[in-house]
Amino acid sequence: MSVLHTLVWFLVAIGILVVVHEFGHYLAARLAGVKVLRFSVGFGKPLLSWRVGPDQTEWTLSPLPLGGYVKMLDEREGEVPAAEAHRSFNRATVWRRIGIVAAGPLANFLLAIVFYWALFMHGLPAMKPLIGEPPLNTPAAAAGLAAGDEIRRVNGIDTPTFQDVRLNLLRAGVAGEPLQIELVDGRSVQLAPPAMRDENLEQDTLRPLGIVRYDPVIEPVIGSLAADGAALRAGFKPGDRLLAVDGKAVADWQGWVKLIRAHPAKPLRIEFERQGQPAVITITPDAVSEAGQQVGKIGAGPQIDEAVFAGLMTEVSYGPLEALWQGTAKTWEMSVFTLEMMGRMVLGQVSWKNLSGPLTIADYAGQSAALGWISFVGFLALVSVSLGVLNLLPVPLLDGGHLMYYVAEVLTGRPVSERTMEIGGRIGMTLLLLLMSFALFNDLQRLLGG
Template sequence: MDILSALWGFGDTLVSYVIPFLLVLTVIVFVHELGHFLVARWCGVDISVFSIGFGPEIVGFTDKHDTRWRFSWIPLGGYVKFIDDENAASAQGREAFEKLSEEDKKRSFQGKTLAQRAAIVAAGPIANFLLAIAIFTVMFSLFGQQVTAPNVDVVREGSAAEAAGFKPGDVVLEVDGTRIDNFGEMQRIVSTQPGEELSFLVERDGQEIRLTATPELQEVEDRFGNKVPMGILGIQRNAGASEWTLKREDPLTAMGMAVNQTWFVISHSLGYVYDVIVGRAKPDQLGGPIRIAQVSGQAASLGVLAVVNFAAIISISIGLINLFPIPMLDGGHLLYYAVEAIRGRPLSERSQEVGFRIGLAVVLMLMIFATWNDLIHLSFS
């Protein structure tokens, strides 16, 4: 019975965690690499391989342009390989370039202008951001949001809100100059800025007043038992069923909201990284594949819309990480091109090789650290 229970538990884990994770990751990786692919094709670069995953091929086909489209055994990423690439990491060496015929050199990545190469590299992360904007636009326009007015029904005793002078019956109009239309918008801003002084414009008895409050950093447990640090103001909204409305936006407004939502995720992700670097925040929220798989499974238990919304956030994160100026990542390539633009010539192959080795070491250390965080998170959850 123990063996059967273990097998049943493994099967449940596979369905609940691994499959949603792989579906989300595959879509995001495909869109990222498709960005590189489409701009490279537009610039006239020949592409030999478009791969989802690394390692030996599982299944694939060759299109009329002699590009091999394939799924590979290790599903944690993917790549587009140009005809002058030496490997799947898009390392371009002069030796591989010089082996090409004069005609092939014109269709190689290294044979393109600096602007074209930069556009091809940047297209992957940009595609991730566009995917997130598209998802959010559909969510806001077709499915809408359940919203309620930004009214204050309860002020917790001893909270930051009480210290700031909030009272039941207040209506929050603005937070730090940002107009507030519903209670969820205020929660989103407050939760991501613990320890930061925020200015609130509040309507009370027909009068507008200014209050200043600093959200307290607290660990909040979600429905899955995950403990998440966030800013807490200490006010509650006790809305009845009739006070909630489903708000759908027209496509243009929804797109604007989607752009704002994408920028919100980017800016607060960068803010968190900065806070970790300067010591204002703990790095325990940095997660890797295990944490993503766990959250993917949790999102799947809430339904398709939750998985799609989670995919948008992960797409933004992957696009942003790829823009970090670390050799091995797209941002590292763009850093090299910036140096080339300033110097008027590219860095030597030796310098680039050293940079890539340093970048590989940094990426591996980050992966190990993130995986360690994941394991600690799992052991205490």
């Protein structure tokens, strides 16, 4: 996937989310009778600008895409003509100011609901909640779970897809809750929550439990070759059936993947069959850094029997009203989980290594777009929820910080002093810079670590 592809889809994603967020502020301000001077997508000196409407609001596109803003008429920021003073933001009632500020995050939540509603209406293709053979000496193996078991519920919550299983196990694992797993065949088992090394929450929740996704046996036949891969350089062709390495037979594609990964930069003598004729090639897997470790890769993909995988797929879809309810429930569920994760980071119960920044978001934007519109819309919904939650945090400079000031004004009957807001602004700027530094550091670690 090219850098240009990633950049374009990142800008598309950020553009959609920022426009919706700021349009929430803009629309609420207009409804409250407050004059809007500028609607900016991005920060910095405008690249493009035009004026629209009776108030000649300036709409601008600026070069720094990580956000945007709506500038309203405000007597604290400059001289205001007497005839328009009543339309100043600072003269609006405290409840109207609360509505204007809250409208941005609310717009992000509404966008997520609309996206999830559309996805549930269309139908979401996903893997069935089938599990593979649990590794020995894991809680899943001790509980008698076996390959092909289908999970119906986790802690009373329905899990129509394997992704739902993963999410609910992750939530329960982070909270340290016991895990009650109900199967389609009527069995019910309870697993103890694993002790997590929280640098990688998903792996450290599922792996110690022994819950793995069911994968059918894949024949060891090469279906595709990467243009710059070791397999193509060595002379392999699509259709070649892999048989053995250094005289030891390997039965399936999964076995070959494990073997290749375990031998980075080490020559392997591979016996294979091409059009019914035996042959031998010596290949040296490329050494690739992945999660801080060197693994071997040869740039080959398997020949897939589509009929086998079709039986492992399901589609989650609902009628219009049920889809709206499910979309709202999904947005609420992800909002609560995001807030819970943020709280556990602050308390030191979850590692800050799980925090992602703009580089990771850009990477996910590109990857999800490459998988199709369903994946990309799902990505947008998730990030929109995160953006809404983040902006409601009681941190000065964020929407939540302004709401904190206005709530204090409601309780005390007088506005927060300019000095207090000035100090709060400095504290908020420091916190946001620290947050961005952590996020960028994590992004760079992920990129450098493969």
